[in-house]
Amino acid sequence: MDKILAFMRTYFDWFYITTPDISDIIEILILSYVIYKILMWFKSNRAWTLLKGIVLILLFTILASLFQFNTILYILKNVFSIGILAVIILFQPEFRRGLETLGRKKFFDYIMHEDADERKLSDKTIYELIKTVTVLSANRTGALIVIEDKVALGEYIDTGIPVDAVVTNQLLLNIFEHNTPLHDGAVILRNNRVVAATCYLPLSANLSINKELGTRHRAGVGISEVSDSVTLIVSEETGSISIAKGGELYRNLDTESVRNHLELLNQEDGKKKDERRQKDGKRKKKNTEKKTSSGNVKSGKSSDNRKEADSNER
Numbered sequence: 001m002d003k004i005l006a007f008m009r010t011y012f013d014w015f016y017i018t019t020p021d022i023s024d025i026i027e028i029l030i031l032s033y034v035i036y037k038i039l040m041w042f043k044s045n046r047a048w049t050l051l052k053g054i055v056l057i058l059l060f061t062i063l064a065s066l067f068q069f070n071t072i073l074y075i076l077k078n079v080f081s082i083g084i085l086a087v088i089i090l091f092q093p094e095f096r097r098g099l100e101t102l103g104r105k106k107f108f109d110y111i112m113h114e115d116a117d118e119r120k121l122s123d124k125t126i127y128e129l130i131k132t133v134t135v136l137s138a139n140r141t142g143a144l145i146v147i148e149d150k151v152a153l154g155e156y157i158d159t160g161i162p163v164d165a166v167v168t169n170q171l172l173l174n175i176f177e178h179n180t181p182l183h184d185g186a187v188i189l190r191n192n193r194v195v196a197a198t199c200y201l202p203l204s205a206n207l208s209i210n211k212e213l214g215t216r217h218r219a220g221v222g223i224s225e226v227s228d229s230v231t232l233i234v235s236e237e238t239g240s241i242s243i244a245k246g247g248e249l250y251r252n253l254d255t256e257s258v259r260n261h262l263e264l265l266n267q268e269d270g271k272k273k274d275e276r277r278q279k280d281g282k283r284k285k286k287n288t289e290k291k292t293s294s295g296n297v298k299s300g301k302s303s304d305n306r307k308e309a310d311s312n313e314r
């Protein structure tokens, strides 16, 4: 034990043992939760293998120190300092995805009171999209249509040609027409408008994607892994319609399933908004009740007004 403590003191000079007080306990609880979350995140992607490698090297370092292998310790010490930088560069996509997931938490939505209405897919857009994929599928024309949600896709939009037009099936059919300048790559929709065409999307590295599928489908899954977008994919080879969402690929869909997926996007936003309104309504109701009881004013009219205000809030 003494040897281990001496090792910790030599190589981790910040390491010391103190008598814990209440703030230390809270700190330990917070850190335990954060470490648990980080471990869960590591486990959910390829960084898990890396973590196992790091743990192995750490165990090896402890052993080397116990047996006084000074040369090995010297090498390991230097490898560690360069290694951290290498890990950050190698796993940059995973770190980025992790931070993006954190930013997508409801907590931030609530604080920033983001308005879901603007992001909603209008009935007209859904109608136009369904009509587009039906025609493209029948003609076996390949297509890739990304619908942006909360995560902004600016960097992918920038790789394409700006369009900025209302979503119509005629426009989309024209864009994906073979041998036309805009047909290659993906179209990106934002707030019920076509913002860009010929956009280049990140390819998914997911090994479980069917090998029969090529880069169009991989690109659709890729963008759904790094954002909360929904992507419509029409296969040029088979005419089949697929949707990529949350890193998953839903294949061979009929128009009804496509409609359900698109409407779900609205419902999810609507549900969140309703929940938020209900919470706001309750909070305001509580505040009004507090004011009414403290001011001792309680007339039927004012309570009616309050109900009306609450129902408006809702």
Ligand SMILES: Nc1ncnc2c1ncn2[C@@H]1O[C@H](COP(=O)(O)OP(=O)(O)OP(=O)(O)O)[C@@H](O)[C@H]1O
Binding pocket: 142, 143, 144, 183, 184, 185, 186, 199, 200, 201, 202, 203, 212, 213, 214, 215, 216, 217, 218, 219, 234, 235, 236, 237, 238
């Ligand atoms: N990274 C990418 N970003 C955007 N579009 C891409 C990307 N990679 C490929 N594409 C689109 O996919 C087309 C190639 O599709 P490919 O045949 O490889 O895919 P697929 O999944 O087999 O689809 P299909 O069933 O339509 O053949 C390209 O011409 C291009 O339009």
